[in-house]
Amino acid sequence: MHDSPVSQRPWFEVVAVVLLLMVFDPCVHAQEKPYFVTYSHDLEEPGNLEIESQNIVAAPKNANAFFAPTVEFEYGVTAWWTAEAYLQGQTTANDSTVLTGFRFENRIRPLPREYLINPVLYLEYEDVNLADKSFLEVTGHDTVTTIQVPNATLRKEVEHSVEGKLILSGNGKGFNFAGNIIAEKDVNEAESWEFGYALGASRPLALKASSHRCTFCRQNIAAGAELFGGLGDRYSFGLKQTAQYVGPTVALNAPNGFTYKFSPELGLDTNAARVLWRFGVSYEIPQIFDWFRRSK
Amino acid sequence: MKLRLLLFLALPALTAICFAKANGAWLQKVPAADRNRVDPYLGQPEAIAAGQNLFHENCAECHGANAKGKGSRPCLRSERIKGATDGDLAWLLKNGEVYKGMPRWAGLPEDERWQIIAYIRSLNTPTSEGCQ
Numbered sequence: 001m002h003d004s005p006v007s008q009r010p011w012f013e014v015v016a017v018v019l020l021l022m023v024f025d026p027c028v029h030a031q032e033k034p035y036f037v038t039y040s041h042d043l044e045e046p047g048n049l050e051i052e053s054q055n056i057v058a059a060p061k062n063a064n065a066f067f068a069p070t071v072e073f074e075y076g077v078t079a080w081w082t083a084e085a086y087l088q089g090q091t092t093a094n095d096s097t098v099l100t101g102f103r104f105e106n107r108i109r110p111l112p113r114e115y116l117i118n119p120v121l122y123l124e125y126e127d128v129n130l131a132d133k134s135f136l137e138v139t140g141h142d143t144v145t146t147i148q149v150p151n152a153t154l155r156k157e158v159e160h161s162v163e164g165k166l167i168l169s170g171n172g173k174g175f176n177f178a179g180n181i182i183a184e185k186d187v188n189e190a191e192s193w194e195f196g197y198a199l200g201a202s203r204p205l206a207l208k209a210s211s212h213r214c215t216f217c218r219q220n221i222a223a224g225a226e227l228f229g230g231l232g233d234r235y236s237f238g239l240k241q242t243a244q245y246v247g248p249t250v251a252l253n254a255p256n257g258f259t260y261k262f263s264p265e266l267g268l269d270t271n272a273a274r275v276l277w278r279f280g281v282s283y284e285i286p287q288i289f290d291w292f293r294r295s296k
Numbered sequence: 297m298k299l300r301l302l303l304f305l306a307l308p309a310l311t312a313i314c315f316a317k318a319n320g321a322w323l324q325k326v327p328a329a330d331r332n333r334v335d336p337y338l339g340q341p342e343a344i345a346a347g348q349n350l351f352h353e354n355c356a357e358c359h360g361a362n363a364k365g366k367g368s369r370p371c372l373r374s375e376r377i378k379g380a381t382d383g384d385l386a387w388l389l390k391n392g393e394v395y396k397g398m399p400r401w402a403g404l405p406e407d408e409r410w411q412i413i414a415y416i417r418s419l420n421t422p423t424s425e426g427c428q
Contacts, residue, residue, distance in 0.1 A: 033403075040403075043399070045399045046397055046399060047358075076399070078397070079393075079394035079395075079397055079398060079399040079400070080395070109394070112394055112395065114390050114400055171402055174406075176403075204405060207405035208346070208407040208408065208411065209346040209347075209349060209350050209407075209408050211341075211345035212345075219405075219408070255349075287357050287358065290357075290366075
């Protein structure tokens with residue numbers, strides 16, 4: 001059973017736009033951390049638009065293999081405020097392809113300077129059905145058993161959720177350390193607040209730039225690790241009946257504006273999938289509104 | 297009614313913050329300890345070349361490929377930049393001037409920020425071209 005081609009078209013169009021953009025070389029260094037789930041205190045530069053395709057492939061035990069792409073549009077509204085929109089879908093082997101929903105988020109840095117630990121406030125609205133397999137975060141008692149249910153059943157239930165995160169992050173000696181505390185609530189149902197966390201650490205392989213322009217120089221590659229999982233809900237807070245993941249992660253910040261990321265995330269308990277293979281590609285369009293202005 | 301009044305007052309304030317122009321006020325905020333720092337890569341040709349690459353990857357889109365500024369985004373071949381210490385520039389790159397549109401570049405390693413400063417310094421010698 002497959003959905004109509006209309007629900008699949010957004011992915012095709014986004015891929016076409018990304019391929020078109022590959023022709024340009026605007027020399028923007030994305031300065032991306034290699035994280036998939038964890039947010040650091042880096043915001044998008046004001047006026048820049050980043051388009052990211054973040055994908056996940058997994059073949060969980062006792063469930064069909066799936067591929068879940070997420071397309072993300074991130075815009076730097078000001079130097080202290082970044083807004084994002086997400087479009088998500090998934091395709092499951094021996095099942096179907098479905099568009100699972102969308103999200104809008106805002107990240108605001110309330111303090112004007114750089115400190116040892118920098119807080120960022122994150123607020124998100126989600127309109128996502130239960131067939132979502134994007135694993136953009138794990139909250140509450142999300143477990144791998146949900147993945148075993150057919151898409152046709154899961155997609156009938158749509159969650160309208162608000163989600164808040166407290167992002168704490170800092171840089172030191174070339175390393176970035178970031179921790180996110182997540183609280184989420186479905187506003188339509190009488191469900192309690194659900195909690196989760198994400199931790200990440202990363203470092204570029206070299207801290208000095210080389211004098212010649214290159215793609216695979218060590219300063220363009222960042223490596224690190226992420227640990228994330230659910231923390232239960234208001235009435236059963238803790239690690240019981242939650243899914244936990246850990247994995248190494250690597251990013252290549254190519255000087256032509258593209259960033260490539262890869263991470264195998266390993267499930268740490270029986271509630272988690274054995275491995276989530278993640279890969280992503282992002283492209284940053286600098287000063288997008290300058291394209292519509294006359295040059296100076 | 298109160299919400300409307302709040303929005304009425306907040307919108308112009310937000311617009312002013314978003315489109316504020318750089319005026320060099322940040323120089324008054326640099327602590328003395330930061331101001332006295334010296335660029336360890338100053339005058340080193342390798343570092344200047346690396347700084348030039350970094351400048352083109354990170355800064356040129358706003359400040360122009362020749363660092364002469366773009367629209368309301370300031371020229372970096374100015375008397376203000378010439379008069380600023382290495383430490384002043386390092387402080388600005390790390391902290392930004394977020395309410396005036398200059399983002400923080402603390403995500404770049406400190407050495408790379410010093411390399412950018414070495415390049416900007418190379419554009420601001422007594423014989424180099426100015427902003428015009």
